[in-house]
Amino acid sequence: MDNFIFENPTKVIFGQDTIKNIGTEIKSHNVKKVLVLYGKGSIFKNGVYDTAIGSLKENDIDIIEIGGVKSNPVLSKVYEAIEVGKKEKVDGILAIGGGSTIDTAKTVSAGICYEGDIWDAFEKTYIIDKALPIFTILTISATGSEMNGGCVITKEDEKKKWSTSASVLYPKVSIIDPTIQSTLPKEQTVYGAVDAISHILECYFIGGDKTDVIDEMSEGIIRTIMKHSKILIKDPNNYNSRSQLAWSATLALNGNLKIAKNGGDWATHGIEHSVSAFTDVAHGAGLAIIHPAWMKYVYKEDVNKFKRFGENIFGIKEGTSEEIALEGISKLKEFFKDLGAPTTLKELGIKKEELDKFADNTELVTPLGRLKALNRQDILNILKIAYE
Amino acid sequence: MDNFIFENPTKVIFGQDTIKNIGTEIKSHNVKKVLVLYGKGSIFKNGVYDTAIGSLKENDIDIIEIGGVKSNPVLSKVYEAIEVGKKEKVDGILAIGGGSTIDTAKTVSAGICYEGDIWDAFEKTYIIDKALPIFTILTISATGSEMNGGCVITKEDEKKKWSTSASVLYPKVSIIDPTIQSTLPKEQTVYGAVDAISHILECYFIGGDKTDVIDEMSEGIIRTIMKHSKILIKDPNNYNSRSQLAWSATLALNGNLKIAKNGGDWATHGIEHSVSAFTDVAHGAGLAIIHPAWMKYVYKEDVNKFKRFGENIFGIKEGTSEEIALEGISKLKEFFKDLGAPTTLKELGIKKEELDKFADNTELVTPLGRLKALNRQDILNILKIAYE
Numbered sequence: 081m082d083n084f085i086f087e088n089p090t091k092v093i094f095g096q097d098t099i100k101n102i103g104t105e106i107k108s109h110n111v112k113k114v115l116v117l118y119g120k121g122s123i124f125k126n127g128v129y130d131t132a133i134g135s136l137k138e139n140d141i142d143i144i145e146i147g148g149v150k151s152n153p154v155l156s157k158v159y160e161a162i163e164v165g166k167k168e169k170v171d172g173i174l175a176i177g178g179g180s181t182i183d184t185a186k187t188v189s190a191g192i193c194y195e196g197d198i199w200d201a202f203e204k205t206y207i208i209d210k211a212l213p214i215f216t217i218l219t220i221s222a223t224g225s226e227m228n229g230g231c232v233i234t235k236e237d238e239k240k241k242w243s244t245s246a247s248v249l250y251p252k253v254s255i256i257d258p259t260i261q262s263t264l265p266k267e268q269t270v271y272g273a274v275d276a277i278s279h280i281l282e283c284y285f286i287g288g289d290k291t292d293v294i295d296e297m298s299e300g301i302i303r304t305i306m307k308h309s310k311i312l313i314k315d316p317n318n319y320n321s322r323s324q325l326a327w328s329a330t331l332a333l334n335g336n337l338k339i340a341k342n343g344g345d346w347a348t349h350g351i352e353h354s355v356s357a358f359t360d361v362a363h364g365a366g367l368a369i370i371h372p373a374w375m376k377y378v379y380k381e382d383v384n385k386f387k388r389f390g391e392n393i394f395g396i397k398e399g400t401s402e403e404i405a406l407e408g409i410s411k412l413k414e415f416f417k418d419l420g421a422p423t424t425l426k427e428l429g430i431k432k433e434e435l436d437k438f439a440d441n442t443e444l445v446t447p448l449g450r451l452k453a454l455n456r457q458d459i460l461n462i463l464k465i466a467y468e
Numbered sequence: 469m470d471n472f473i474f475e476n477p478t479k480v481i482f483g484q485d486t487i488k489n490i491g492t493e494i495k496s497h498n499v500k501k502v503l504v505l506y507g508k509g510s511i512f513k514n515g516v517y518d519t520a521i522g523s524l525k526e527n528d529i530d531i532i533e534i535g536g537v538k539s540n541p542v543l544s545k546v547y548e549a550i551e552v553g554k555k556e557k558v559d560g561i562l563a564i565g566g567g568s569t570i571d572t573a574k575t576v577s578a579g580i581c582y583e584g585d586i587w588d589a590f591e592k593t594y595i596i597d598k599a600l601p602i603f604t605i606l607t608i609s610a611t612g613s614e615m616n617g618g619c620v621i622t623k624e625d626e627k628k629k630w631s632t633s634a635s636v637l638y639p640k641v642s643i644i645d646p647t648i649q650s651t652l653p654k655e656q657t658v659y660g661a662v663d664a665i666s667h668i669l670e671c672y673f674i675g676g677d678k679t680d681v682i683d684e685m686s687e688g689i690i691r692t693i694m695k696h697s698k699i700l701i702k703d704p705n706n707y708n709s710r711s712q713l714a715w716s717a718t719l720a721l722n723g724n725l726k727i728a729k730n731g732g733d734w735a736t737h738g739i740e741h742s743v744s745a746f747t748d749v750a751h752g753a754g755l756a757i758i759h760p761a762w763m764k765y766v767y768k769e770d771v772n773k774f775k776r777f778g779e780n781i782f783g784i785k786e787g788t789s790e791e792i793a794l795e796g797i798s799k800l801k802e803f804f805k806d807l808g809a810p811t812t813l814k815e816l817g818i819k820k821e822e823l824d825k826f827a828d829n830t831e832l833v834t835p836l837g838r839l840k841a842l843n844r845q846d847i848l849n850i851l852k853i854a855y856e
Contacts, residue, residue, distance in 0.1 A: 081482075081483075081708065081711035081712060081715065082483065083482060083483025083484060083485075083486060084480075084482050084483060085479065085480065085481050085482070086479070086480045086482065087477075087478075087479040087480070088476065089475075089477050090475075091473065091474070091475040092472075092473065092474045092475070093473050094469075094471060094472050094473070094474065095469075095470065095471025095472060096471060097471075098471060290708050292692050292695070292696070292708075292712050293688070293689060293692040293712050293715055293716045293719065296685075296687075296688025296689065296691060296692050297684075297685050297688050297689065297719075299684075299688065300681070300684025300685050300687065300688045301681060301684065301685065303684060304680050304681040304684050307680070308680070320469065320678050320680075323469035324469060324680045324681050327469065327681055327727070328681045331681065331685075336724070339715070
């Protein structure tokens with residue numbers, strides 16, 4: 081196993097009826113005035129807003145609110161929140177929402193402490209070394225952002241959906257109450273499950289046969305996500321399955337499965353980010369299409385690992401290594417389809433002529449891919465496999 | 469899944485040639501004078517001592533040393549180190565060794581900050597809320613103490629081998645270099661593997677069918693430990709297997725597998741601690757005997773979970789639930805035996821008459837057991853199963 085450094089300081093409070101603790105937690109970090117970020121307002125319907133704000137008030141924490149964070153979150157919203165945060169001299173950020181809101185909160189928390197343009201951190205000309213303390217109340221399990229230091233933001237004018245990360249961006253405290261996810265539209269549960277599986281796969285295929293314990297954990301978490309997402313699309317109120325899926329999605333990207341994986345591959349995410357930067361397709365929907373296409377394109381780089389995937393995830397026992405590898409990829413695609421996710425770009429209404437522009441856009445992220453380093457032609461080839 | 473809170477602030481630096489980083493890490497925590505604890509002196513032979521001390525000196529950290537920490541570490545040594553630490557006004561502790569040295573370091577770090585007798589924390593009349601920062605260089609993977617807040621110390625005169633834990637006892641930084649474990653005597657590798665498996669099993673059987681993702685991870689880590697410990701007893705220099713075993717042993721007790729497990733069962737550890745308090749048997753050797761005996765005694769409390777164990781760890785497919793459960797227990801015993809661990813108390817030279825005194829001693833720990841709450845007769849029955 082390769083050398084690694086592991087550290088994850090986020091405290092997670094998980095379970096039913098836990099949101100009421102947010103005020104005490106924020107107060108214990110000596111935050112007096114918090115910027116609360118949220119999305120379209122579902123938190124007003126399910127009681128999350130009232131519980132959270134009530135808890136903040138009980139703990140005498142001043143509140144500044146900004147709503148309207150959208151999925152595939154954008155830089156203009158980040159700028160708006162940074163300006164308010166600076167003017168109001170907030171000393172902490174609370175994200176109530178999913179990955180989009182949390183990623184916005186992270187970028188804002190760093191932006192308030194930075195004199196320059198926070199987009200610099202995404203262009204990698206600034207390494208984030210300071211940020212306000214971040215707290216989150218998670219309302220949809222998918223991105224894992226509640227327990228890591230990464231964030232993805234789209235710069236709209238340049239169609240750049242890019243990421244950055246820093247150790248100061250780990251939330252201090254994240255509260256995950258799976259019960260509030262019961263009322264999510266079905267497709268959001270599906271896309272959350274796909275996103276979590278995709279995060280695991282971005283790392284799984286790296287490391288060859290030298291990452292046994294990480295691979296065992298990865299496979300176990302993938303199987304759990306598959307089992308319980310299938311239950312949830314029929315029985316969305318099943319609390320056991322909600323909680324298994326929620327914690328699995330956090331584990332998928334909290335660093336444990338990235339160990340000795342050379343940082344992971346992330347080509348699939350790179351390509352999908354270009355697709356959703358132009359089309360605003362849901363991230364999970366894009367991944368359900370791109371990930372199997374990427375697998376089909378690169379599996380020869382480590383047939384044995386793809387064989388292991390087929391065997392341990394789908395129990396495929398017969399055939400040559402290559403046959404098992406390929407059947408595993410087909411089965412994954414089939415699983416995504418059965419869950420209700422799209423399986424081709426064409427289905428999303430994308431035109432074949434657009435693939436070039438996605439490839440151009442993806443190519444801006446360099447280097448792209450670890451298992452196989454991808455050039456523009458490779459990216460285009462994967463997009464073509466994904467097309468129909 | 470039950471509600472839970474998860475937090476683990478320890479930074480782990482893992483891999484070959486990483487020990488030289490200890491000085492920089494300790495300095496970054498503003499520690500100026502460190503109390504270095506170690507055991508019998510193997511660290512002088514394998515170069516660990518020189519590398520560590522050299523790194524401390526390079527970083528201008530003053531050093532006070534105490535050697536001679538023994539396995540099944542004792543309170544008298546703790547007192548000795550607390551006295552020295554207080555007198556010398558150290559502001560940090562570095563443990564170089566295995567679980568015994570780290571547990572001693574944790575107790576000392578709390579004891580230096582406490583006016584009373586630190587044994588109070590083990591009697592649970594004092595809740596540790598202050599401790600000096602702790603750093604570790606791990607030389608044998610077994611107890612997981614390098615990444616948790618727990619410690620076990622023996623009060624010799626009363627034969628109490630008891631534990632305590634606190635959030636301030638998590639090491640700030642732990643360095644794990646698996647290469648230095650290649651020269652360990654074979655039985656220490658074996659006992660380390662048994663200890664790690666036992667830690668997982670203490671939690672695994674709790675939670676019924678409501679802890680899927682935790683159980684999947686647990687099973688994966690157990691399979692990894694089994695696979696790579698078998699390789700290591702034949703090929704002790706196999707770095708890949710050393711690193712898989714080392715990280716698995718840390719994962720076995722860093723909190724991830726304790727989630728939603730009501731704290732775990734820990735009756736086996738309770739009973740084993742009594743055996744080793746009287747006999748000074750190696751902890752892992754005791755566990756290899758007691759754990760299968762406990763399983764045999766309690767499996768009816770959740771036959772399905774024991775069936776799952778038999779199926780997922782040993783691939784047993786045929787038979788009734790009870791048959792699969794029992795065969796799984798037999799197979800575990802067989803695995804420990806094949807590895808070279810003892811399987812009966814009799815083998816250790818213990819006399820049947822002694823079982824009563826072990827039971828009396830274990831009974832002092834109350835409550836004992838979560839899957840099945842054990843009274844004195846239960847304890848004695850388990851000891852009898854373990855005897856021959």
